[in-house]
Amino acid sequence: MARHQVVLIPGDGIGPEVTAAVRRILGAAGAPVEWVEERAGLAALEQGQEVLPRETLEAITRHQVALKGPCTTPIGEGFTSINVRLRKELDLYAAVRPVRNLDGVPTRFSGVDLVIVRENTEGLYSGIEAELAPGVVTTTKVATEKACTRIARWGFHYARQRGRKKITVFHKANIMKLTDGMFIRCARSVHDREFPDIGYQEMIIDAGCMALVQDPTRFDVLLLENLYGDVVSDLGAGLVGGLGVVPGANIGDGCAVFEAVHGSAPDIAGRNLANPLALLMSAVMMLNHLVETREDPACAETAQRIKDGYNRALAEGRKTRDLGGGLGTQQFADAVVERLPA
Numbered sequence: 001m002a003r004h005q006v007v008l009i010p011g012d013g014i015g016p017e018v019t020a021a022v023r024r025i026l027g028a029a030g031a032p033v034e035w036v037e038e039r040a041g042l043a044a045l046e047q048g049q050e051v052l053p054r055e056t057l058e059a060i061t062r063h064q065v066a067l068k069g070p071c072t073t074p075i076g077e078g079f080t081s082i083n084v085r086l087r088k089e090l091d092l093y094a095a096v097r098p099v100r101n102l103d104g105v106p107t108r109f110s111g112v113d114l115v116i117v118r119e120n121t122e123g124l125y126s127g128i129e130a131e132l133a134p135g136v137v138t139t140t141k142v143a144t145e146k147a148c149t150r151i152a153r154w155g156f157h158y159a160r161q162r163g164r165k166k167i168t169v170f171h172k173a174n175i176m177k178l179t180d181g182m183f184i185r186c187a188r189s190v191h192d193r194e195f196p197d198i199g200y201q202e203m204i205i206d207a208g209c210m211a212l213v214q215d216p217t218r219f220d221v222l223l224l225e226n227l228y229g230d231v232v233s234d235l236g237a238g239l240v241g242g243l244g245v246v247p248g249a250n251i252g253d254g255c256a257v258f259e260a261v262h263g264s265a266p267d268i269a270g271r272n273l274a275n276p277l278a279l280l281m282s283a284v285m286m287l288n289h290l291v292e293t294r295e296d297p298a299c300a301e302t303a304q305r306i307k308d309g310y311n312r313a314l315a316e317g318r319k320t321r322d323l324g325g326g327l328g329t330q331q332f333a334d335a336v337v338e339r340l341p342a
């Protein structure tokens, strides 16, 4: 059977634990994947490499697909975020994060099934900061017509392909008339010209967040600029059980990097407490991406077996502590492996 070479970046904090668990489950499920391990983040710095080594970028460009554990970025000082750099260097302009209820993970709402599509390359994450005078600093928010249009097109295309009915844009164009104004103008234009069959709605983000926590089932696909997408992804995670259950993908025209929404969780690192499910679900997204891009049915079968395995485990109450269970990272991985369909 043909095997796909996929770059694996263990990352920092809980990253090595959750990537090891996911690697084990994919191996047990017979995923047709050959891992090419590369470093990034503090793990790379500790080996005397750059925080985002050239070899890592080259490997992702060569193999086109990567599964990445979270990387730590020190707050308020030092190097720019490796995640932001990685997304920019590889032009991974679309972040997609499905936010869904899972059987066996009861939360305040049931029937939540929304997808967050986040612009991943500009906005306030452009890294343009300046000290104008002592005590006076600025961060520049960037919006280009090109990036706003391509993320809107990507979002609508995704919605049509997946049978989704409506896109809602959260914005603050009442205040940021130029940047957020550009974002909604581009979204409207792409909708009107190319995707009139998909519903379209705009909400000012403060009102949108209130509506989201009052009744998330009202939403289908959310289209957001960079910072709003970052914040609303964690909010979405909170609606369905927390950061342990929300996967993600960063997609460009050339390659795709799959990673959970959560960070490196230094508070629980190295203690066998982390939930590997969000990264496992990201790996399932990766297998489905291989189905689409390489037309390999074996990846579809493996993805379904893994989903069946973790759904059974959850339904039987086999969960990590963040979800109210008592299992460690490795024990949850064992529980999934034991429940993989034959």
Ligand code: NAD
Binding pocket: 014, 069, 070, 071, 072, 073, 074, 083, 243, 244, 259, 260, 261, 262, 263, 264, 265, 266, 267, 268, 273, 274, 275, 276, 278, 322
């Ligand atoms: P975080 O997501 O790491 O953790 C927030 C809280 O959620 C913590 O209490 C943590 O224990 C818990 N949590 C997160 N993932 C979990 C899991 N899989 N299982 C159980 N509990 C989990 O956010 P943070 O603490 O704000 O950030 C820590 C570091 O991660 C920072 O350096 C930040 O820059 C980085 N970060 C990296 C990425 C990435 O690599 N994509 C994303 C977000 C944050």
